[in-house]
Amino acid sequence: MPVIEVTNLHKRxxxxxxxDDVSFTVEAGEIFGILGPNGAGKTTTVECVAGxxxxxxxxxxxxxxxxxxxATQLRERVGVQLQESQLxxxxxxxxxxxxxxxxxxxxxDPGELIDKLGLGEKRKTPYKKLSGGQKQRLSIAxxxxxxPEIAILDELTTGLDPQARRxxxxxxxxxRDSGVTIVLVTHFMEEAERLCDRLAVIDRGRVVALDSxxxxxxxxxxxxxxxxxxxxxxxxxxxxxxxxxxSVQRTGGQVVVTGTGDVLHAVTSVLARNxxxxxxLRLEQxxxxxxxxxxxxxxxxx
Amino acid sequence: xxxxxxxLKIETRLYLRDFAAPLLTVALPLALLAVFGLIPxxxxxxxxxxxxxxxxxxxxxxxxxxLAMSAVNILPTVLATYRERGVLRRLATTPASPAALxxxxxxxxxxxxxxxxxxxxxxxxxxxxxxxxxxxxxxxLALVLGTAALLALGLLVAAVARTTKAAQGMAVPxxxxxxxxxxxxxxxxxxxxxxxxxxxxxxxGVQALLDAWTADAPQPLHLAIMAVIAVLAGxxxxxxxxxx
Numbered sequence: 001m002p003v004i005e006v007t008n009l010h011k012r013x014x015x016x017x018x019x020d021d022v023s024f025t026v027e028a029g030e031i032f033g034i035l036g037p038n039g040a041g042k043t044t045t046v047e048c049v050a051g052x053x054x055x056x057x058x059x060x061x062x063x064x065x066x067x068x069x070x071a072t073q074l075r076e077r078v079g080v081q082l083q084e085s086q087l088x089x090x091x092x093x094x095x096x097x098x099x100x101x102x103x104x105x106x107x108x109d110p111g112e113l114i115d116k117l118g119l120g121e122k123r124k125t126p127y128k129k130l131s132g133g134q135k136q137r138l139s140i141a142x143x144x145x146x147x148p149e150i151a152i153l154d155e156l157t158t159g160l161d162p163q164a165r166r167x168x169x170x171x172x173x174x175x176r177d178s179g180v181t182i183v184l185v186t187h188f189m190e191e192a193e194r195l196c197d198r199l200a201v202i203d204r205g206r207v208v209a210l211d212s213x214x215x216x217x218x219x220x221x222x223x224x225x226x227x228x229x230x231x232x233x234x235x236x237x238x239x240x241x242x243x244x245x246x247s248v249q250r251t252g253g254q255v256v257v258t259g260t261g262d263v264l265h266a267v268t269s270v271l272a273r274n275x276x277x278x279x280x281l282r283l284e285q286x287x288x289x290x291x292x293x294x295x296x297x298x299x300x301x302x
Numbered sequence: 303x304x305x306x307x308x309x310l311k312i313e314t315r316l317y318l319r320d321f322a323a324p325l326l327t328v329a330l331p332l333a334l335l336a337v338f339g340l341i342p343x344x345x346x347x348x349x350x351x352x353x354x355x356x357x358x359x360x361x362x363x364x365x366x367x368x369l370a371m372s373a374v375n376i377l378p379t380v381l382a383t384y385r386e387r388g389v390l391r392r393l394a395t396t397p398a399s400p401a402a403l404x405x406x407x408x409x410x411x412x413x414x415x416x417x418x419x420x421x422x423x424x425x426x427x428x429x430x431x432x433x434x435x436x437x438x439x440x441x442x443l444a445l446v447l448g449t450a451a452l453l454a455l456g457l458l459v460a461a462v463a464r465t466t467k468a469a470q471g472m473a474v475p476x477x478x479x480x481x482x483x484x485x486x487x488x489x490x491x492x493x494x495x496x497x498x499x500x501x502x503x504x505x506x507g508v509q510a511l512l513d514a515w516t517a518d519a520p521q522p523l524h525l526a527i528m529a530v531i532a533v534l535a536g537x538x539x540x541x542x543x544x545x546x
Contacts, residue, residue: 080395085388090319102308103398
């Protein structure tokens with residue numbers, strides 16, 4: 001059952017088209033990723049979903065409601081973590097959560113949420129004194145304190161160190177497991193690949209692909225590379241005769257076989273039949289990175 | 303309403319925690335009153351001030367410090383900071399409205415001004431023989447309209463400034479003009495007459511406060527000008543204010 005439906009969304013600021021034509025649906029209980037280079041229109045898209053902006057054209061429906069017209073109802077049911085949204089320096093963690101909890105009819109228990117997000121020790125710490133990861137966790141906590149059905153998280157881990165990023169990912173999975181549908185905006189491939197059930201790749205205001213991370217990779221960049229060092233000399237033709245193989249290269253003592261489908265099985269079988277042992281065998285698959293470049297024509301940020 | 307109460311509670315706490323804000327708005331004018339008041343000559347009637355003491359003559363200018371600090375210095379800076387840091391935007395995604403935060407800041411500014419006025423009047427009366435305002439209604443009116451004019455100017459600065467830095471840059475000249483014509487930097491009897499006359503019509507309108515405090519009803523024109531400034535600046539601020 002879709003909880004968010006975006007159809008032909010179009011939004012411009014003056015002459016600048018921020019979102020050209022974006023459509024997608026988000027199913028209940030999934031982590032849906034919106035991936036794209038900076039300036040692709042990701043943030044504007046989620047701002048329209050969150051009811052912070054009115055689309056110029058197209059339809060947005062969240063939990064069957066209109067984000068602008070039914071804003072009052074939706075604010076109770078949708079938690080939003082905005083990009084670069086800070087808090088007053090002197091506001092303490094506990095105060096922030098209790099304050100935001102007081103806005104909702106049926107809030108989560110602030111104390112429990114603080115513990116769950118690993119901020120128990122920091123209850124009395126002012127915002128200014130928190131580390132980047134702690135600020136981010138507090139920000140997520142504020143998006144969750146209303147017990148939302150949907151959480152929209154924009155650029156969740158930008159600026160975090162690798163450990164804090166991994167901790168945050170674990171947290172997001174936990175939140176999803178508790179039944180919250182999550183819309184995750186990101187420009188990190190690794191994050192999208194690790195967390196998202198499905199994702200929309202947005203480029204220049206349009207959806208250029210919509211699939212699971214694995215689906216995207218295999219549909220866009222299906223090639224795999226097998227590298228190994230043969231125990232005895234082999235003829236290239238041994239491999240090029242295989243239907244799965246597209247090319248064979250040699251670098252030093254290494255053989256690199258490129259192919260699609262079940263190429264690994266085909267190559268290892270033919271090696272076994274010829275009693276050749278493949279040393280240092282390595283399989284290289286395309287990553288979401290490759291798919292992204294293929295789709296958008298440029299490298300992801302960072 | 304519940305959200306507004308909670309926001310007001312937290313914002314008041316943050317305001318007091320900041321320490322510099324109450325120090326500059328309430329403690330500083332009070333300390334100046336005490337410093338001047340401890341000099342015996344300032345408490346003597348002086349023909350230069352129409353038979354009043356210097357302290358009586360200067361007390362309204364001390365109140366101007368609170369008014370200018372709260373309304374055109376602290377208020378726009380806090381609002382611009384909240385906007386720049388996305389505090390207002392975040393509130394807009396919750397069932398609470400960012401307008402509640404704006405309202406809370408106005409209530410805090412009004413509360414500060416009220417506390418400072420009461421303290422200046424009470425301490426002036428009890429410790430230094432400054433009489434209570436002789437025309438209480440006129441004094442209240444002059445204070446309310448002067449406050450409204452300055453708050454409206456403060457909101458206009460907050461509305462026009464895109465960043466915290468810009469807000470501070472715009473607030474400082476307005477603040478200094480209010481302080482100067484309010485007779486804070488140089489007591490007004492030392493200024494040339496035409497500057498004093500300009501000061502009569504410069505928010506918060508120190509002459510109206512002085513008249514009502516020490517003599518009689520303030521002049522209607524002085525009050526009317528404050529009301530006009532409050533309405534015009536307030537309307538412009540309302541039109542130009544952006545939450546993000």
